[in-house]
Amino acid sequence: MNFLVCISKTPETTAKIAFTEGNAKFDTNGVQFIMNPYDEWYALVRAIELKEQHGGEVTVINVGPASNDVVIRKALAIGADKAVRVNAEATSSVMVAKNIADHAKAGNYDIILTGKETIDFNGSEVGGLVAAYLDIPFISYASALESDGSKSTVTRDIEGGVEVVEVSGAFVVSAAKGLAEQRIPNMRGIMMAKKKPLEVIDATSTEDPCSVVEFTMPAEKSGVKMVDPEDMDELVRLLQEEAKVI
Amino acid sequence: MSVLVIAENPKGKFKKSAFEVTHFGYLTAQALGTECIALVIGAVEDPGQLGTYGAAKVVHIDSYTGGFDTTVYNSLVAQVADQTGSDVVIVNHSANGKALIGGLAVKLNAGVVSQINSVPQLDGGALKVSKPVFSGKAFAHYAINTPNKVLSLMGNAIPPTEVGSPCAVENLSVDIPENKVIVKEVKTVDGTVPLPEAELVVSAGRGMKGPENWGIIEELANTLGATTACSRPVADTGWRPHHEHVGQTGVAIRPNLYIAAGISGAIQHLAGVNSSKCIVVINKDPEAPFFKAADYGVCADLFDVVPKLNEALKKALAQ
Numbered sequence: 001m002n003f004l005v006c007i008s009k010t011p012e013t014t015a016k017i018a019f020t021e022g023n024a025k026f027d028t029n030g031v032q033f034i035m036n037p038y039d040e041w042y043a044l045v046r047a048i049e050l051k052e053q054h055g056g057e058v059t060v061i062n063v064g065p066a067s068n069d070v071v072i073r074k075a076l077a078i079g080a081d082k083a084v085r086v087n088a089e090a091t092s093s094v095m096v097a098k099n100i101a102d103h104a105k106a107g108n109y110d111i112i113l114t115g116k117e118t119i120d121f122n123g124s125e126v127g128g129l130v131a132a133y134l135d136i137p138f139i140s141y142a143s144a145l146e147s148d149g150s151k152s153t154v155t156r157d158i159e160g161g162v163e164v165v166e167v168s169g170a171f172v173v174s175a176a177k178g179l180a181e182q183r184i185p186n187m188r189g190i191m192m193a194k195k196k197p198l199e200v201i202d203a204t205s206t207e208d209p210c211s212v213v214e215f216t217m218p219a220e221k222s223g224v225k226m227v228d229p230e231d232m233d234e235l236v237r238l239l240q241e242e243a244k245v246i
Numbered sequence: 247m248s249v250l251v252i253a254e255n256p257k258g259k260f261k262k263s264a265f266e267v268t269h270f271g272y273l274t275a276q277a278l279g280t281e282c283i284a285l286v287i288g289a290v291e292d293p294g295q296l297g298t299y300g301a302a303k304v305v306h307i308d309s310y311t312g313g314f315d316t317t318v319y320n321s322l323v324a325q326v327a328d329q330t331g332s333d334v335v336i337v338n339h340s341a342n343g344k345a346l347i348g349g350l351a352v353k354l355n356a357g358v359v360s361q362i363n364s365v366p367q368l369d370g371g372a373l374k375v376s377k378p379v380f381s382g383k384a385f386a387h388y389a390i391n392t393p394n395k396v397l398s399l400m401g402n403a404i405p406p407t408e409v410g411s412p413c414a415v416e417n418l419s420v421d422i423p424e425n426k427v428i429v430k431e432v433k434t435v436d437g438t439v440p441l442p443e444a445e446l447v448v449s450a451g452r453g454m455k456g457p458e459n460w461g462i463i464e465e466l467a468n469t470l471g472a473t474t475a476c477s478r479p480v481a482d483t484g485w486r487p488h489h490e491h492v493g494q495t496g497v498a499i500r501p502n503l504y505i506a507a508g509i510s511g512a513i514q515h516l517a518g519v520n521s522s523k524c525i526v527v528i529n530k531d532p533e534a535p536f537f538k539a540a541d542y543g544v545c546a547d548l549f550d551v552v553p554k555l556n557e558a559l560k561k562a563l564a565q
Contacts (some may be wrong), residue, residue, distance in 0.1 A: 013494065014513050017383045022448045093358065095349065119494065119517075121379050121386070123360045124339075128316065128348020137426040140345035143488070153430075158341040159256075159442055161434030161489060163314070167427045177495040178488060209357035209392040213374070216385045224527070224537050229546030230313070232558035235526070237517040238542060240562065243524040246446070246470065 001056040001149050003047035004109040006034040006081065006130070007101055008090075009064060009071045010120045019215045026120075026215070037070045038115025040078070041182040042175035046145055047113050048079040049180060054149055057081045059107070063090045063099050069198065076193035077185035083196070088203035091211075093121075096207040097129030104134060110149065112172040116141050124174070131172035140173060143178035249275040249282045250332035251301070252323060254342060255290040256434075262443055263338045265299045265406035270399050271336050272300020272409060273365045278334070285326050287319065297413025299406050304415045305330065310422050313429025316345050318422065324353040325420045326396075334366075334373070339398040340442065347398050356394035358389050363403040366395075381494060381517035402500045439473050441492060446524075447501045448471035450480070450494060451515075453508020453529065453548055457485035462552045463507065469559045475499070477509045493518035507548040511536020517527065 011017075011026075012034045018027040034040075047058045060075040062068050063086040072083045077224045104112060112134075114127040124140070131138030143162065144155035150169070155162050157176050185193070227235045239246050251271035253264035262356070281302035286293045288311060288330035293304045303495035305326050312318065327335055335350055337343035340362045351358035362375045363385075372389040375397060379386045434440075441447065448467040454460060460474075467474045474490060481491035492499050494517040504522035508529060509515060516539050519525070530547045537543045544551050 011380070013517070017380045019384070028501045070394060093348070094337065097348065119381060122377075122381060122498075124344040125348045125351070125358055125360055128345060128350075129352060129358075130348070130350035131316070132320065132349035138345060138349060139427060140316075143473065156341070157489070158432070158434065160440035161432070163429055164431040164433070165313070165427050165429050169426075173424075177491075210359055210388050210390045212386045213389050214387045215379070216387065218382070218385065221541065224540045226543045226545060229544050229551050229554075232544075232551070232554040233562070235542060235544065235555060236558045236562045239503065239524070239526070243503070245524045245542060246559075246563075 001050060001054045001061045001110045001147065002108060003051060003056065003058045004104055004107060004112045005039065005044045005047050005058060005060045005075070006112065006114040007039040007044065007060050007062050007071065007075055008118045008128060009033050009062065009068050010036045011127070013119060024212065024213050033071065035057060035074055036115050036118045038117065038175055040075070042177065042179040043113035043115050044075055044078060044080065045180035045183050046175060046184070047111070050111070050145070050147060054147070059084060059101060061086070061100055063088060063096045063203070064196070065089060068143050072198060073193045074185060076196045076198070077189040078183050079189065081165040081196065085198060085200050086203050088206065091206070091208045093125035093129060093207050094210070095205060098133060098207055099203055100126070101130045101133035102204040103201070104130065110170055111147065112170075113153070114172070114174045116174045116176045127172050127174040134172070137167050139165060139167065141174045141176040142173045142178050143176050145173060166171040220244050247278070247333045248280050248306045248330055249278065249334045249336065250323070251282060251284050251336045252343070252346070253284045253286050254298055254338060254340060255286055255288060258289045259291055262293070262406060263340055263401065264296070266401070266404060267336055267338050267399050268299040268301050269298045269406045269409070270365070270404055273404070274334060274336065277367055283330050283332060285323065287322055293415045294412040297410055298408045300409045300472055301413050303413050305418050306415050307420060308417065312425050314342050315425050315427040315429070315535055316349050317426040320349040320353050321423045322420055323350055326418060327354060329418055334395045334397065335388060336397045336399055339400050343398045347396050350398045352397060354394045355391035355392070356396045358396040359388050359390060360398040361400045362397050363400045366397070375385040378521060382521040383496070400500065402445065402502070427511060435489070436481050441473055441475055441490070441497045441499050444473035444499065445455060445502045446470050447475050447503070448472045448509045449475035449477070449509060451477035451509030452479050454480070454485070457550070460486070462549070462556070466505070466552055466556045466559070469556050469563065477515055506536060507552055508534060510534045511539060
């Protein structure tokens with residue numbers, strides 16, 4: 001089976017969030033970048049596990065500049081076989097998805113995996129976009145995925161529970177917690193990653209129907225008000241009269 | 247032009263999210279000087295009630311009786327948008343809504359922004375929308391420049407408000423494509439409000455010491471009519487079910503009130519809850535980072551405080 005895993009580069013979870021150029025751009029100064037955790041821990045690892053069961057190949061794809069190669073090499077070190085980087089700045093979900101789909105059209109992939117969302121823009125858009133460009137089904141927020149190569153069974157998270165679905169043929173799936181266990185690359189993996197192919201291709205689309213005009217920060221919390229543990233009547237009063245939430 | 251909202255009807259009934267998206271569609275239509283049409287797919291009790299929340303009419307596709315399949319839903323929504331001349335399509339940022347937005351954007355050749363949290367505004371030829379980014383640590387303001395737009399609405403962003411009376415229900419003739427995805431089984435917990443929709447949430451973490459101690463949390467939730475949640479370590483060790491886990495890798499929530507007992511407040515946990523309107527933290531460690539993100543704090547042993555809070559609430563709510 002052949003797998004394509006879409007990986008994104010995101011600021012690390014604890015990174016300081018600040019903006020520059022009149023609050024129109026994310027300030028990358030001093031920010032450490034990582035592979036988007038849902039892409040790495042769940043989508044990539046499940047693809048590798050299924051390849052280990054059935055044979056085949058895992059390709060990772062990223063849209064971004066050469067500085068993203070660090071993240072791509074990590075995916076190769078974890079166990080992907082080869083990588084493709086679309087050499088362009090990722091400007092929107094539509095632009096990223098269009099480029100991934102254009103590559104995938106020629107790729108003969110059985111399953112295309114993404115994370116359920118990125119931890120920066122929290123969009124959940126790319127998976128559905130890629131599936132629609134390729135005219136194949138999309139299944140979101142998978143916490144389990146089994147496949148025999150032609151028929152696949154996916155458990156997807158829904159409000160208050162799960163839904164189990166069956167799909168035949170190629171599809172796109174977005175990965176949530178539970179789909180796989182995080183793998184840490186070992187020394188052998190890291191050494192091998194340096195020799196694995198990383199193909200750099202030109203963007204096929206720069207379409208960008210939505211643009212960020214401005215970023216703003218939420219209003220600062222006015223600070224915590226501590227309540228005497230012996231006086232829970234006071235906490236209830238505050239919740240009723242001050243916060244007005246009950 | 248009009249605004250088309252998709253009202254979800256799991257198990258044949260509307261939930262709060264259906265009223266939210268309808269009312270939000272109504273407010274959006276007002277801002278754009280047009281009307282809001284609500285689309286319902288599959289069997290549902292009383293579709294016309296959406297008029298109460300601002301729908302000018304309801305389009306009901308009751309001929310489709312299969313499960314959720316993005317291929318089918320995206321085709322139906324696109325056909326209805328075409329027949330009703332809708333140029334803005336809004337879904338809930340729910341499990342199904344998130345699964346639809348990308349495909350809808352392609353079908354309708356539309357710009358797409360997910361998880362918007364305020365009513366869109368016209369700005370010249372562009373539509374301006376905003377959404378939380380970086381797990382709630384900032385907001386991004388977008389300009390959408392395409393004639394068609396696809397949006398998903400963040401949960402609990404606006405209160406569903408009654409503004410009218412029940413409206414007409416119309417059946418449109420549409421082609422139903424063949425299912426690509428077959429739903430084999432739906433397993434949900436009945437009787438409680440699912441976390442993403444809950445207005446009141448009582449959550450607990452490792453400070454509970456073990457699953458056998460959860461009774462006090464459930465009693466407190468019961469008194470409030472709240473949904474229970476937990477931190478990641480608690481779900482990972484199997485003390486509580488996976489679907490209760492809130493935080494970055496679990497469910498992101500935005501209730502009016504979030505009470506956290508025995509949760510230290512790691513940044514990954516905060517990422518899932520920091521948009522809550524009011525946060526109460528109960529922790530015996532004065533250094534717990536969660537206090538910095540809280541509105542109200544109680545620094546004491548949760549095994550003393552939680553039952554006391556429960557009693558105080560019972561007393562106040564009985565009045």
